[in-house]
């Protein structure tokens with residue numbers, strides 16, 4: 380277990396800033412996901428932690444030790460990439476044992492550790508198979524096992540599940556979490572998939588355009604996004620954001636949403652706002668203060684997603700599939716609990 384501290388860490392490629400002034404501490408034994416869209420600087424950050432890339436400025440420390448200039452082989456990191464790196468001519472067992480043999484670990488200890496990791500990753504029945512005969516899914520599971528078995532103090536995973544199929548990805552999410560619980564490694568996980576970050580990470584570092592926007596537990600970033608980017612990026616669908624105006628009346632504070640009606644709120648100052656609410660935080664209510672027209676009804680098993688429009692506003696609502704919903708073209712009346720409302724500054728797009 381090792382604490383990773385990044386201070387004022389940055390990387391430029393020519394005149395282009397891939398990462399600007401990252402300040403992030405990843406606790407010993409913590410699972411942190413670097414989450415953001417393609418090109419936001421996740422892999423650049425990861426490669427600097429690994430020692431594959433030198434920072435342009437700033438520093439990286441492991442347990443207080445300065446890592447700038449220290450080669451990858453001396454950092455004690457395990458790294459799994461999107462594309463598995465497996466010796467296909469070897470068996471699963473030999474692939475798993477490879478790193479331990481290279482480190483001169485005694486044979487009985489190798490057998491024990493290979494057995495344990497194979498059990499954890501459901502590779503035991505395949506131990507004597509040649510890797511060349513395995514599916515892409517299993518190869519990636521093997522690549523994870525091969526890096527994990529040497530029990531690196533820091534385990535770095537860069538989009539390890541992006542090439543595996545959806546059903547397998549769900550299985551691997553829980554296996555990776557179990558792996559980390561067992562070895563208590565410090566784990567840094569790069570992904571553009573908010574679901575992966577939400578389900579596995581202790582904390583999520585949300586990035587965009589080379590900047591770290593917010594760091595928090597999955598619930599913190601879900602419930603209290605610092606800006607509209609995080610609000611939209613977290614959640615599926617992301618947070619709805621409607622342009623409105625806060626007004627004060629005898630009955631209290633309200634956000635006037637024009638064609639979509641209005642919504643009472645708990646606190647706020649008068650003026651223009653972006654009115655945010657999660658698609659899951661909507662209550663169908665025939666007497667509700669908000670009304671929008673249904674443009675599409677998506678039925679996806681246990682949930683129904685309504686696409687709504689009113690004037691220039693668009694929103695999505697997620698309901699239980701048992702809930703009766705209007706048809707396309709009909710009106711949907713609803714309310715949002717004041718406590719579930721998030722307000723953002725329309726100019727800076729920061730949370731108010």
Ligand code: ATP
Pocket residue numbers: 392395396397415416417418419420421422423424571
């Ligand atoms: P992806 O998931 O697509 O890899 P990412 O968030 O990991 O996205 P990075 O790979 O860190 O993004 O890249 C950040 C930005 O830096 C991108 O715009 C990329 O084109 C640029 N970049 C990365 N490596 C280099 C390089 N060696 N030379 C020039 N530009 C680079």
